[in-house]
Amino acid sequence: MKKALFFVALFIGAIVAIRALTRTAVIPAALSMTGTAAPADRQTRPAYTPHPYYSRTDTARLALPDSVWKKVLPAEVYDVARQGRTERPFTGKYWNSDGTGTYFCAACGNALFRSDAKFTASCGWPSFFQPLRQTSISYRTDLSYGMVRTEVLCGRCGAHLGHLFEDGPPPTGKRFCMNSAVLDFEPSEAQR
Numbered sequence: 001m002k003k004a005l006f007f008v009a010l011f012i013g014a015i016v017a018i019r020a021l022t023r024t025a026v027i028p029a030a031l032s033m034t035g036t037a038a039p040a041d042r043q044t045r046p047a048y049t050p051h052p053y054y055s056r057t058d059t060a061r062l063a064l065p066d067s068v069w070k071k072v073l074p075a076e077v078y079d080v081a082r083q084g085r086t087e088r089p090f091t092g093k094y095w096n097s098d099g100t101g102t103y104f105c106a107a108c109g110n111a112l113f114r115s116d117a118k119f120t121a122s123c124g125w126p127s128f129f130q131p132l133r134q135t136s137i138s139y140r141t142d143l144s145y146g147m148v149r150t151e152v153l154c155g156r157c158g159a160h161l162g163h164l165f166e167d168g169p170p171p172t173g174k175r176f177c178m179n180s181a182v183l184d185f186e187p188s189e190a191q192r
């Protein structure tokens with residue numbers, strides 16, 4: 001009889017212990033579920049969140065493997081910047097835009113062109129007669145499609161931007177024929 005009472009007491013004791021343990025474990029879990037800041041965070045986050053290598057002030061060369069670019073860039077930027085694709089004429093967002101401001105590399109944030117060097121070109125791509133700085137861009141000879149062309153690359157990250165032609169307006173006579181997909185336009189303060 002005494003033995004039976006001992007086991008009943010042990011059983012009750014075990015239940016009490018288990019309930020106490022689960023209560024302490026469950027309450028913090030419930031708090032962490034209701035206490036999450038995700039909804040507020042989502043509201044305050046800007047539409048475009050740049051990747052960790054993106055900078056509008058750092059001009060140091062940026063050499064990243066293709067696998068990283070593929071992960072951090074939107075597909076339409078990656079296709080032009082890293083695969084050298086060309087967007088169809090008259091389809092990009094900047095081919096006929098005329099706002100005052102600065103154009104940045106959409107892959108890395110490097111400042112490329114000012115709007116006062118942009119001119120109306122009938123080719124269907126945003127066109128500029130000079131870069132913002134000589135080091136904003138770099139050049140490479142492009143022998144694709146049986147032509148000899150000068151490829152224009154971002155001076156910081158090496159992204160393919162477009163091509164350079166010698167049929168631009170004064171004062172340079174150059175036409176930097178760019179893809180809108182690899183440009184980010186930032187209006188100047190007065191335009192906002």
Ligand SMILES: [Zn+2]
Pocket residue numbers: 105106107108109110154155156157158159
């Ligand atoms: Zn770049």
